[in-house]
Amino acid sequence: MDQHRKSETQQRRSIGARKNPNTEAAILDAALKILLTKGGKGLSMDAIAREAKAGKATIYRWWPTRGALLLGIYARIKGAHVHADTGRIETDIAAFFEYVFEFWRGDAGRVFALIIAEAQSDLDVAEALALYRGERINDWMTIFERAKGRGELSETVDCRLTADTIIATAWHHLLTNRLDVKGTDLARVLAYGVVKP
Amino acid sequence: MDQHRKSETQQRRSIGARKNPNTEAAILDAALKILLTKGGKGLSMDAIAREAKAGKATIYRWWPTRGALLLGIYARIKGAHVHADTGRIETDIAAFFEYVFEFWRGDAGRVFALIIAEAQSDLDVAEALALYRGERINDWMTIFERAKGRGELSETVDCRLTADTIIATAWHHLLTNRLDVKGTDLARVLAYGVVKP
Amino acid sequence: MDQHRKSETQQRRSIGARKNPNTEAAILDAALKILLTKGGKGLSMDAIAREAKAGKATIYRWWPTRGALLLGIYARIKGAHVHADTGRIETDIAAFFEYVFEFWRGDAGRVFALIIAEAQSDLDVAEALALYRGERINDWMTIFERAKGRGELSETVDCRLTADTIIATAWHHLLTNRLDVKGTDLARVLAYGVVKP
Amino acid sequence: MDQHRKSETQQRRSIGARKNPNTEAAILDAALKILLTKGGKGLSMDAIAREAKAGKATIYRWWPTRGALLLGIYARIKGAHVHADTGRIETDIAAFFEYVFEFWRGDAGRVFALIIAEAQSDLDVAEALALYRGERINDWMTIFERAKGRGELSETVDCRLTADTIIATAWHHLLTNRLDVKGTDLARVLAYGVVKP
DNA sequence: GACTAACCGAGACGGTACGTCTGGTCTTAAG
DNA sequence: CTTAAGACCAGACGTACCGTCTCGGTTAGTC
Known part of the structure; x- marks a missing residue:
């Protein structure tokens, strides 16, 4: 039971001193979802972080600008x-x-x-x-x-x-x-x- | 001297219950200036109001959205x-x-x-x-x-x-x-x- | 018919170079109504003018401040x-x-x-x-x-x-x-x- | 000297995902100062934020209403x-x-x-x-x-x-x-x- | 086995802009 | 001279987002 609760609230932790591919996927997925749901104006860094359950700093680390993120989404x-x-x-x-x-x-x-x-x-x-x-x-x-x-x-x-x-x-x-x-x-x-x- | 100070601080007053063409011109001029100076991202309603010495409500009265304002600038x-x-x-x-x-x-x-x-x-x-x-x-x-x-x-x-x-x-x-x-x-x-x- | 429509939209016009008592009554009534409906914070000059179908300038003419208006309401x-x-x-x-x-x-x-x-x-x-x-x-x-x-x-x-x-x-x-x-x-x-x- | 200038311009940074007591103090101090200087009508959230060099969102985070802020000032x-x-x-x-x-x-x-x-x-x-x-x-x-x-x-x-x-x-x-x-x-x-x- | 280094979620921070509302002032047009 | 209407500048409202930062905790690799 505790096990279950834990797995529910479990977040993507660090996997050491390197990029976590799950995180990248979650962020891009979230961004795409917001883009298609709320449109271009709704695609804010805060919203992505919320949706992807990611820290804002993590997003900025890999995609420093909104444009870079858009390119990332398209490449995906x-x-x-x-x-x-x-x-x-x-x-x-x-x-x-x-x-x-x-x-x-x-x-x-x-x-x-x-x-x-x-x-x-x-x-x-x-x-x-x-x-x-x-x-x-x-x-x-x-x-x-x-x-x-x-x-x-x-x-x-x-x-x-x-x-x-x-x-x-x-x-x-x-x-x-x-x-x-x-x-x-x-x-x-x-x-x-x-x-x- | 007082005269001078007055004319300096003088703002565009109302000209009755109708649109003031001076105000419209000042707003569109200011918007264009900002657009060419700071680029599209710098074109905020606040910045336009500041530059044009206009109230924000005045801008929103005549151009309800950012897009309408852009069209107004282009038409001009x-x-x-x-x-x-x-x-x-x-x-x-x-x-x-x-x-x-x-x-x-x-x-x-x-x-x-x-x-x-x-x-x-x-x-x-x-x-x-x-x-x-x-x-x-x-x-x-x-x-x-x-x-x-x-x-x-x-x-x-x-x-x-x-x-x-x-x-x-x-x-x-x-x-x-x-x-x-x-x-x-x-x-x-x-x-x-x-x-x- | 036109007659009827006219009387419907008829507003309180000037009654010459003197205070219109109907206007004063309408303004104080409107102010009291708003006060009891929306509370003290909702009692704005704009709201009173709207409710009383009066010009804001008319209100300011007779009650220069919010306080004066409150005193007027109470006196009434x-x-x-x-x-x-x-x-x-x-x-x-x-x-x-x-x-x-x-x-x-x-x-x-x-x-x-x-x-x-x-x-x-x-x-x-x-x-x-x-x-x-x-x-x-x-x-x-x-x-x-x-x-x-x-x-x-x-x-x-x-x-x-x-x-x-x-x-x-x-x-x-x-x-x-x-x-x-x-x-x-x-x-x-x-x-x-x-x-x- | 540079040291001094730096400490002057230094702003209150985040201390992690928790409340910064310096910020709280600065806001309440600023609010009290404005209250005693400009009176109750001058105590606007914008003015406090300016005086305290704090973001408005920070103020609203801890004191959701003007009343809460007043109580905070008094408690202090x-x-x-x-x-x-x-x-x-x-x-x-x-x-x-x-x-x-x-x-x-x-x-x-x-x-x-x-x-x-x-x-x-x-x-x-x-x-x-x-x-x-x-x-x-x-x-x-x-x-x-x-x-x-x-x-x-x-x-x-x-x-x-x-x-x-x-x-x-x-x-x-x-x-x-x-x-x-x-x-x-x-x-x-x-x-x-x-x-x- | 201890230590370092980078990653991760979370969220506070100072700011800026949003779109709306209010305060006072002013002008027009009607009477 | 008064009135309704409403445009005007200024600026406060409360919210959302920006990009930066720190926290506390994680894991992988190095010594």
């Missing part, structure tokens, strides 16, 4: 970036939109949108976001390379700028809360442009 | 939306980017970026922003109509989606702090797409 | 001070307690208690209260004079101090919210003291 | 309640008045008067005050018991009511700012009453 729920190779650049782009919109529709979208928002006033987050965007652009560069090998691309195209425009379109639909747009429609715009050839 | 510095008619859709798009980036490079950009950020957690701002985006899309629709009359556009193009992509690209460069990109380069991507015709 | 509900002449000083005192406690038990008690409280931080109220207390003491002096004529009082008694002690006892029971004590019991204490004669 | 400056045993009840009473008036003449009087005032609109303070009054009455009960043993008291006297009247008289002189009255005069009134034996 983010899957691998898989780019389908459909053999045609237009359908590759369409598949990307379908995939990323689907991913963002569950939890992750709100988190990533808040990261972009936070980046507008937190330089560190802005930097991390720029890095992340660079990686995604590089992903597209290899895809474009592949397409160029197939002779699919026009000679004058600026691949880096095009990749950025694809990302811009994806983010834009996230930020304006329209993740239900068809990927194929977006892909057609980006593949062929407006002007009659 | 925003000019008319002029779209050049160059006779070709590609150069129209390029001109748009050049114009809006130039505008955003002074003050207004930081404000608008913060509005987009705020929209991620403030529903009212999100709504206002959606409305604003709708107007900008309609601007483009008339331009596309003009181009279609000239037989410049491909038949299959989705004008509304294309307009949205142009806006997405503009916002994206604002949010990622790259307002120095050449408008002509961006216009080429959006006009012709990636695929060889 | 205060009856004449009648002292029964029972022929014996002890029963006179007892009758006084019975009478004043009864009076205070309805509304007036709370108001007077708040006046005493207000007097602790408002000099004007303190002065008015001192004046009022002086009058009450004088009332008692004539009664004691009467009793002295009957040869009822001991020669050494300090009438003024005794009168003050009677008032002290009354106020004390008001302030400690014990207006149910029997007047005869209090009168016996004051009439005979503690010491065996 | 209040000495022990000593009742002289002169061998005669009349001189005991006189000594009490002399003692308490002397005590109230310095600082404590203003504080206690404000507590009585506050009790008129704060139920918690009223309750604490009632408790305090009860203790003081009990003090007198033992004194009366002693006197009764000496055969000094008349048989019919209501000791509890007499004790209350003594207290009423003391409070009354405090509330009406007349702490210069001779204790012996007051004692005579209470000891012998008005009526010729």
Whole structure:
């Protein structure tokens, strides 16, 4: 009985002079839960500490700023970036939109949108976001390379700028809360442009 | 001397049972100044009241939320939306980017970026922003109509989606702090797409 | 119909260059109502103006301070001070307690208690209260004079101090919210003291 | 010198997850100082926090209401309640008045008067005050018991009511700012009453 | 086996901002 | 000249959160 009571009130104690992974998990879980429940404004350090039954100092030790914490949350729920190779650049782009919109529709979208928002006033987050965007652009560069090998691309195209425009379109639909747009429609715009050839 | 002291300490008095335009101007000026000086995190209602020598209640009377205030600031510095008619859709798009980036490079950009950020957690701002985006899309629709009359556009193009992509690209460069990109380069991507015709 | 609507919304307008007695009544009524409903802390100038449908400036015109308003309220509900002449000083005192406690038990008690409280931080109220207390003491002096004529009082008694002690006892029971004590019991204490004669 | 400057600017840090007595002292000192300087109306939580260099939350943590703070201040400056045993009840009473008036003449009087005032609109303070009054009455009960043993008291006297009247008289002189009255005069009134034996 | 070092929950601390309320002052518009 | 209405500055209200700090206790590794 005492045993039972003890296990009920038992908290995560130190496991020695090193980071307790249970603690990290509890904090990130709590943060995500609050984010999705109370929204971005409700995500306070105090609330996280309360929810995770963690000390505030522990949170600040591992994630010194609100931005760092947001990045931590996103890293935790983010899957691998898989780019389908459909053999045609237009359908590759369409598949990307379908995939990323689907991913963002569950939890992750709100988190990533808040990261972009936070980046507008937190330089560190802005930097991390720029890095992340660079990686995604590089992903597209290899895809474009592949397409160029197939002779699919026009000679004058600026691949880096095009990749950025694809990302811009994806983010834009996230930020304006329209993740239900068809990927194929977006892909057609980006593949062929407006002007009659 | 007494006269001088009086004029020094003189505050903006009531001008009867109606809004005092001096007060509104003082508040918006103060808010903009703080925004550009201390950044988005420093824009507190208290700081604005202090800077504008206004009562907090006065601010809340006219702008009930932080978001409303941001929109007020932007409306104050925003000019008319002029779209050049160059006779070709590609150069129209390029001109748009050049114009809006130039505008955003002074003050207004930081404000608008913060509005987009705020929209991620403030529903009212999100709504206002959606409305604003709708107007900008309609601007483009008339331009596309003009181009279609000239037989410049491909038949299959989705004008509304294309307009949205142009806006997405503009916002994206604002949010990622790259307002120095050449408008002509961006216009080429959006006009012709990636695929060889 | 328009007539009806008009009379519904009709407010107390100016009646020319002089005080409108309806307004004074409405304000004091409203103040008393709030005092008894929300307690002393709820009695704000704003609340009174709202309740009385009066302008705040109108209130300040006639009662410059919170204390003045309290005194106004009390003056409005205060009856004449009648002292029964029972022929014996002890029963006179007892009758006084019975009478004043009864009076205070309805509304007036709370108001007077708040006046005493207000007097602790408002000099004007303190002065008015001192004046009022002086009058009450004088009332008692004539009664004691009467009793002295009957040869009822001991020669050494300090009438003024005794009168003050009677008032002290009354106020004390008001302030400690014990207006149910029997007047005869209090009168016996004051009439005979503690010491065996 | 640097040492000195450091100790000057040094703030009271946390001493762990428990109350810091230095902080409590600083807050009560600051509150008392303001009370005596600016009066009861100037005693705002903000002013205390400023003066004590404490956070407002810290004040509210330990004294949830203005009334609780007043009681804290009084408890801090209040000495022990000593009742002289002169061998005669009349001189005991006189000594009490002399003692308490002397005590109230310095600082404590203003504080206690404000507590009585506050009790008129704060139920918690009223309750604490009632408790305090009860203790003081009990003090007198033992004194009366002693006197009764000496055969000094008349048989019919209501000791509890007499004790209350003594207290009423003391409070009354405090509330009406007349702490210069001779204790012996007051004692005579209470000891012998008005009526010729 | 004693000692150090870092981790952990808890929560106090001085602050700042929140959004609301109140106090007094002032102006307008209506009579 | 009075009245209702209400805008205005100032600042107090009580709450929430910030980031820092100390406490008391834990465990792992070093001497």
